[in-house]
Amino acid sequence: MTKTVRIAIDAMGGDFGPQVMLPGAARALERGLDASFLLFGDEARMRPFLDAAPALARASHVAHTDVAVRMDDKPAQALRSGRRTSSMWLAIESVKKGEADIAVSAGNTGALMAMAKTCLHTMPGVERPAIAAMWPTLRGKSIVLDVGASIGADAHHLVNLAIMGAAMARAVLDVERPTVGLLNIGSEEIKGVDEVRAASRLLREAPLPDLAYVGFVEGGDIGRGAADVVVTEGFSGNIALKTAEGTASQMGQYLREALSGDVFSKIAYLLARKGLAALKAKMDPRNVNGGVFLGLDGVVIKSHGHSDAVGTSNAVEIAWRIARHQLLGRIRSALDVARAAPQPAADEPARSHMDSKV
Structure with a gap:
């Protein structure tokens, strides 16, 4: 992609709304991004920050709405009250319509995921979207997913996460063939629940030329940078993130x-x-701010709700890099290759998690 990246921003999202989202976008522009912005929100509240940042004002189009999703709204409530009218929905919808390449919001995570899934839908072959997080390590940065989009995962979903995470690593970390590990309670193949061990076998046997599977990794291995991409389901991933x-x-x-x-x-x-x-x-944490919603037919970036302008600018820069390197197209191609390849069986004799070896 050589054209200017068009970034849609939910200016009302997060704890601070325009007073953080707009200075953050302005700061990203100052750092040399070739970007234009679609700003969705209350124009009267945005105007002082645009007046204070002429470069941002020149690079932006303002779409007024006085409807904003609250940070304490339940996902269903946000969909009922803010569908098609809220700044969050309109930012996501602009991606669907092709008006923007990517959307950024610091709003309510549950509402953002619900709206993104409802508006954009999942990509063919992807059952559920995931949230991918950049993770600082001793070797630089790794990508960890899923860190909270949904609870539980079967083997095929974990493999899809590995494929999507590897595509993101190629785009964001500039790694030609990313290493991928599965988060587990030990490195031995006999450990862990059925789904994780079945996913490990699939990743070892499937012809996936764009990633290098390195086996199981433990929680302490994430910070050491044992793999470019660490895959887990959303419950354990969110606990790992909050613990870190x-x-x-x-x-x-x-x-x-x-x-x-x-x-x-x-x-x-x-x-x-x-x-x-x-x-x-x-x-x-501001330096790695920006969770990426993967698996949707469009890309949405979740900035931390408590973030300041520095953190917001970093989320905007991640959005710019992802759009610039056409992450969505990379994921589609990788998933197509995986579907076209002969699929090894993932089934194992069923048994309860309580029987899994530890």
Whole structure:
């Protein structure tokens, strides 16, 4: 794709709405993105931020609506009250209509997923969409999916996640043949529930030239960068994500306390502040902000609801990169190749999860 990337923004989404979403888009433009914006929301509330960012105003078209999905709305409630009228729906719909290449929202995750699935539908062969997250590791970044779109997954769904995640890694991480691992309770093939072990066999046996399956990975392997893509179902993926965020916050608090205890600690801080600043940047969740909805016939980016303008600009940059590298087309091609290949059987004798070996 060589044309300017068109990004639709739900300007009313998140905890702060236009006061974060628009400065975030402006910051992304300042960093050199070749992008134009469709801004959906209350024009009166957006206008001061557009007046303060002339470059953004020139690159944007404003579509007024005074209907916004609240952060505490249930998905069904959001669909009833905001379908076809809310800033969230209209941003997603602009992707469906071909007016935008990709949509970004910091709004209610459940409502955003429900609206995206209702409006865009899933791609052929994909039963359920997934949320893919960028994960900082000792080797750089990895992609983890699903981190919360749905609970539970059979073997074929896990394989689809691997295919979609690998396509995203090629587009976003610029890895020619990404390594893929399945999150499990151990690295041995006999461990784990039936669905995960069946998916492992499928990934080993299926001809998937665009990814390299490396087997099972454990929770501690994610941060070490054991694989470019880590695949799991949404329940365990969301727990892993929230645990990592909480641990990063906890370690940051420990560090602040340790460096403010006495005069010697404060001197140590002054001597080490450059390195500490680099560490803070690596641990800052704003730098990996932007969950990607995969498996839909269109791409939507979920920015964190509490994010500031820096985090929003990073979500916009991820959206730009994904659209620029035509992720949707890559996923379609990869899924087509997988469907056309001979499929090994995934069935195993049925047994309960309680009987799975640990």
